[in-house]
Each structure stands twice: as C-alpha cells, then as structure tokens.
Amino acid sequence: MAKSVQLSNGRLWKSQKAAKKHFSEMLARYKDGEHISNYQDHSDLSALLERFDLIFADGPSKIGAGIKRFERRLNKGDGWSSPGFWVIRDDNTPTDFSFPNAVDGRPKSDAEEFSVACHNAVSRDLLGMKQRQFDHFAGPDGLIACDITGNLVAYSEAQLSHAHPPFGIIVKEFRKLKGWQDSIPPGTLTASADAQISTHFADDAVAREFLNFHHDRAVLRIIGKDRPPISMSATININRPLRFR
Incomplete structure (x- = not known):
C-alpha cells in the first residue's frame, strides 16, 4: 500500500512517489545558483525541512537559526555532480538537504x-x-x-x-x-x-x-551506461578484466 506524505503547511500526496515527483519537478524549474522565488515552492520546502529535522533528530538541525531562503546548487563529488536544494539560514550559514530522504521519512541505516x-x-x-x-x-x-x-x-x-x-x-x-x-x-x-x-x-x-x-x-x-538489462542466467564475457594490481 502506498504511503502518503503530509507536510505541516497542509500539502498532501497520496504516495511518496508523487511527493518526490513534485519536488523533482520543482528542482527542474530553477537553474543552479537561482533562489527559490515562488511563495508556494518556498512554503513546501520549509515544511519539508521541518519533516527532515524531525526524522534526523540525532543530527544537527538543518533549519538552525531559521530559514532565510532556498537555492538550487550543484552538489559535487569525485566524478559526479547533481543539482539539489540548499537552505540559507537567517545567520547566512548554508547547508544542503536531501528531499528524497525527507520524503522517505527514513534515515539511512x-x-x-x-x-x-x-x-x-x-x-x-x-x-x-x-x-x-x-x-x-x-x-x-x-x-x-x-x-x-x-x-x-x-x-x-x-x-x-x-x-x-x-x-x-x-x-x-x-x-x-x-x-x-x-x-x-x-x-x-x-x-x-x-x-x-x-x-x-x-x-x-x-x-x-x-x-x-x-x-x-x-x-x-x-x-x-545505457546497456540493456542482463538476465541472471546470461553469460557475461569480460573481454578486458581490470585489476588494480
């Protein structure tokens, strides 16, 4: 059975999939470095961040001193990059947060x-x-x-x-x-x-x-990256096996 998602601002989705689709489409409407200017978008993200802090209560608060604004920023790691939401607090300290994790309502094990x-x-x-x-x-x-x-x-x-x-x-x-x-x-x-x-x-x-x-x-x-799925019984030929040593 699909798990509904309800936020403190009254927003309700019948499933986590629908909620993630909403925030994913919201993220796509903005460019990297752009402020989240729409009032409803800001309200939804603020309520989602409240949910995040409740779920991840053992860690530092993402809201902290209070929410000043949200931005879309490009998160980067070794060999990867992906856009995400960042919150800028009232004391001007920034931090990222994962909207899929907040929607899921479950910290990683x-x-x-x-x-x-x-x-x-x-x-x-x-x-x-x-x-x-x-x-x-x-x-x-x-x-x-x-x-x-x-x-x-x-x-x-x-x-x-x-x-x-x-x-x-x-x-x-x-x-x-x-x-x-x-x-x-x-x-x-x-x-x-x-x-x-x-x-x-x-x-x-x-x-x-x-x-x-x-x-x-x-x-x-x-x-x-776009190879067709391989069945569990398929034989995989490794033409060029790579080892570090």
Whole structure:
C-alpha cells in the first residue's frame, strides 16, 4: 500500500512517489545558483525541512537559526555532480538537504552509510582506472568496447563496473575482516554536518585499509551506461578484466 506524505503547511500526496515527483519537478524549474522565488515552492520546502529535522533528530538541525531562503546548487563529488536544494539560514550559514530522504521519512541505516563511506574511499581510484583504460585502449575516435555488449562507447557514456565480486560483497567481507558484522563502532563514520554531501570514514587509516582491500579483491569492467538489462542466467564475457594490481 502506498504511503502518503503530509507536510505541516497542509500539502498532501497520496504516495511518496508523487511527493518526490513534485519536488523533482520543482528542482527542474530553477537553474543552479537561482533562489527559490515562488511563495508556494518556498512554503513546501520549509515544511519539508521541518519533516527532515524531525526524522534526523540525532543530527544537527538543518533549519538552525531559521530559514532565510532556498537555492538550487550543484552538489559535487569525485566524478559526479547533481543539482539539489540548499537552505540559507537567517545567520547566512548554508547547508544542503536531501528531499528524497525527507520524503522517505527514513534515515539511512548504518550499513548503508558504511557502504557509502567505502565507495568514497575508492572513488578517485576508480576514476583513475577508468581514465587509464580509455588512454590505453580507446581508438582514434576515443571509443572503447563495452565489456558486456561489445558496443563502442565514449568516456561520458561508459561506467566502471564491478565484474566480480559485486561491490556490496567486498564491503561485507571487509566488515567481517574487521569484526564489524553485527555493528559498526561509534565514530567510524563522519558525523552529519552542514554542507557534508556524503559520508566518509572518520579515520583516514580505515579508508586506506579498505582501499587496499578493494584493490586485492575487485575485478572491474567498462560497460555502457545505457546497456540493456542482463538476465541472471546470461553469460557475461569480460573481454578486458581490470585489476588494480
């Protein structure tokens, strides 16, 4: 059964999907750096931020000193960027917030946050590996063959994928190695903070440890982002298996 979403300003959607569609379409109406000028949009975001603070009560308040305005900004990480809503408080301090998380009404689990930290620990290396593959194997046209379909793809159309084992399995094996199967020790991950787009390991030594563990386990491949779905029984030919070592 679809879960309805109701905000303190009286807005009501019959499902989380409908609420996310509303805020996604709102985000698309503005450009990066533009203030959210429409009164109803501002009201909806203010009420959504109240919901966010109630859900993530253990972290710092996003509303803080009060809401001055909202903006659309471009969030950036290693090899990715995506637009999002930011709130500027009355004391002029800015911070981001995730409207999908606020709509879902559920913070990420420790296991989900741990997986994000693991990915952040290796993201730069993955980008470097992808670039090296194109430097070494691309033809004069800059294209390289997808390791699943054999179709030629450009750098922007390709992604580096884990052939085996899947990334989630590597993360689980690392947790087992550390003795963290049941729980993750407090302080292992960065605490929520203003303008912190993603979760990282609080200790760089743990990040390096996972990086080295990932190097030893991961077999990668170049695939097209728009490749057709592969059935579970399909045979995957890895023409150019990539290893860090």
